[in-house]
Amino acid sequence: MSEETKSNKFSRRKFVKGIGSSIAGGYILSPAIAKAAKKISKEAKDFSEGKVPLSLKVNESVINVMIEPRTTLAELLRDELKLTGTKVVCNHGECGGCTVLLNNKAVYSCHLLALDAAGKDVTTIEGLSSNGKLHKIQQAFVDEDGLQCGFCTPGQVMAAAALLYKYSKPDKQQIMKEMSGNLCRCAAYPNIIKSVLSAVEKSNG
Amino acid sequence: MKNFEYLQPKSIAEAAGYLKAGNGTSIPYSGGTDALVMMKDNLISPKKVVNLKSIPGLNSIDYIRGEGLKIGALVTISDLAEHPVVKDKFKILSEAAESIASPQLRNVGTVGGNLCQRPRCAYFREDFDCLRKGGNACYAFDGENKLHCIIGGSLCYIVHPSDLATALLVLNTKISIASGEKINEIPIADFFVLPDEDFTRENILQSGEIVTSIFIPDLPEGTKSSYIKFRERAVWDFAVVSVGAVIQTSGSEIVSGRIAFGGVAPIPWTESVVNSKLINRTIDAHIADEIAESILSNADSLEMNGYKIPLAKNLTKRILTQLLM
Ligand code: FES
Numbered sequence: 001m002s003e004e005t006k007s008n009k010f011s012r013r014k015f016v017k018g019i020g021s022s023i024a025g026g027y028i029l030s031p032a033i034a035k036a037a038k039k040i041s042k043e044a045k046d047f048s049e050g051k052v053p054l055s056l057k058v059n060e061s062v063i064n065v066m067i068e069p070r071t072t073l074a075e076l077l078r079d080e081l082k083l084t085g086t087k088v089v090c091n092h093g094e095c096g097g098c099t100v101l102l103n104n105k106a107v108y109s110c111h112l113l114a115l116d117a118a119g120k121d122v123t124t125i126e127g128l129s130s131n132g133k134l135h136k137i138q139q140a141f142v143d144e145d146g147l148q149c150g151f152c153t154p155g156q157v158m159a160a161a162a163l164l165y166k167y168s169k170p171d172k173q174q175i176m177k178e179m180s181g182n183l184c185r186c187a188a189y190p191n192i193i194k195s196v197l198s199a200v201e202k203s204n205g
Numbered sequence: 206m207k208n209f210e211y212l213q214p215k216s217i218a219e220a221a222g223y224l225k226a227g228n229g230t231s232i233p234y235s236g237g238t239d240a241l242v243m244m245k246d247n248l249i250s251p252k253k254v255v256n257l258k259s260i261p262g263l264n265s266i267d268y269i270r271g272e273g274l275k276i277g278a279l280v281t282i283s284d285l286a287e288h289p290v291v292k293d294k295f296k297i298l299s300e301a302a303e304s305i306a307s308p309q310l311r312n313v314g315t316v317g318g319n320l321c322q323r324p325r326c327a328y329f330r331e332d333f334d335c336l337r338k339g340g341n342a343c344y345a346f347d348g349e350n351k352l353h354c355i356i357g358g359s360l361c362y363i364v365h366p367s368d369l370a371t372a373l374l375v376l377n378t379k380i381s382i383a384s385g386e387k388i389n390e391i392p393i394a395d396f397f398v399l400p401d402e403d404f405t406r407e408n409i410l411q412s413g414e415i416v417t418s419i420f421i422p423d424l425p426e427g428t429k430s431s432y433i434k435f436r437e438r439a440v441w442d443f444a445v446v447s448v449g450a451v452i453q454t455s456g457s458e459i460v461s462g463r464i465a466f467g468g469v470a471p472i473p474w475t476e477s478v479v480n481s482k483l484i485n486r487t488i489d490a491h492i493a494d495e496i497a498e499s500i501l502s503n504a505d506s507l508e509m510n511g512y513k514i515p516l517a518k519n520l521t522k523r524i525l526t527q528l529l530m
């Protein structure tokens with residue numbers, strides 16, 4: 001992917017997020033809605049009494065937040081930290097769309113209490129590339145066309161990244177086993193495996 | 206999912222205290238892979254969730270040759286599956302552990318949690334006021350009962366979902382339960398509860414009691430073991446039927462052996478009449494057929510699950526052939 005398309009993509013995403021907040025801002029002008037908003041913020045305040053502090057590392061930055069204990073790691077990442085690369089699909093620990101690394105092991109972020117990540121290192125898809133350079137797994141997915149719609153892709157890439165922490169030179173069987181917790185509704189599996197194999201080959205010279 | 210207070214006890218006694226004081230509104234929580242599903246689906250809405258992971262000392266695997274293997278309740282399924290001694294000496298256990306759910310869930314789920322998970326019966330999991338949830342009917346009895354039990358059911362027809370339970374039953378495991386000041390060690394066979402004893406629970410744990418570890422006696426030289434799990438999907442699925450076996454041989458003789466089944470009964474299932482046929486028995490061409498014919502002789506299937514009987518017999522033949530031939 002060229003630098004230009006990449007930056008276009010990022011700004012499109014920012015644009016979408018921006019629209020969401022400006023619409024909400026506009027509505028506040030109506031008095032009825034303003035009243036409702038006041039009520040909501042009062043409830044929110046009551047809720048905040050149930051919040052507890054959490055400190056963890058996300059993509060190498062230390063994060064300190066106050067959250068409700070019921071918050072999942074995926075909710076923390078997406079809703080609080082706006083790291084929306086992590087996708088929530090089933091929200092039940094069944095599909096792998098939300099896969100992130102916790103201390104370099106793959107976990108379903110939708111199915112882990114954020115508080116269970118306290119003191120640990122979380123890596124999301126946003127933290128995989130460094131200095132604008134794609135991680136070798138990401139690059140391999142681009143080169144080998146390891147996706148169709150792309151919705152499962154962040155989870156697939158993170159599962160593959162975890163695999164490389166576990167095995168330096170995984171074979172096809174190991175790849176299939178370690179990535180078996182990630183569903184792809186487009187059934188792009190052959191190219192997903194091809195992508196991971198090619199990343200493995202490249203990194204082993 | 207309703208909000209809750211997340212408590213971080215530093216000792217078993219502290220955790221037990223929280224659980225008791227909660228009077229049914231507190232739950233023990235380790236990996237949470239099952240508890241979180243129950244909470245998200247509002248099957249349970251605890252006020253307090255007691256995080257057992259904050260208690261030190263419950264997550265190691267220790268092996269003493271000639272004595273056995275002690276596994277802390279908080280050991281994750283993936284750490285168990287990949288432990289070198291488990292892989293080398295207790296193959297049935299590493300194979301059972303590897304067959305559980307998916308890599309992501311194995312990295313989080315724990316041994317203790319796996320043994321205490323709730324049943325997968327769709328009526329229990331969905332919006333049915335079933336017997337096990339305090340209602341007054343088992344909807345599986347004349348409903349969709351393809352995945353339900355073929356033996357040991359009465360009033361309620363769940364199967365026990367734990368793969369480890371089946372493997373550990375074959376291995377004559379003892380389970381340690383912290384109860385008040387004491388730790389009681391009991392045979393794992395006594396841990397599980399059939400519906401005719403109490404159809405609202407799957408095990409004997411009372412409020413405030415916590416599984417702390419399991420102990421597997423070492424296997425004698427010449428012992429082989431295996432776990433075969435038949436499921437509808439190759440990954441992330443529960444056993445339709447599973448079989449685990451441990452067999453000690455000497456030359457062309459079986460010294461002793463044990464077989465147990467998952468997916469057939471509300472508890473992990475073993476039969477002494479079958480196991481007794483695996484003591485001092487010469488290995489011959491008929492043995493796998495003969496043992497397979499003798500299993501589950503009291504099975505009484507429901508409308509849609511009769512296929513589990515030949516399935517269990519065939520898996521028995523397969524595991525015996527694999528271990529003996
Ligand atoms: S969204 Fe987390 S596993 Fe499906």
Ligand code: FES
Pocket residue numbers: 147148149150151152153183184185186187188
């Ligand atoms: S590429 Fe579409 S779901 Fe996987």
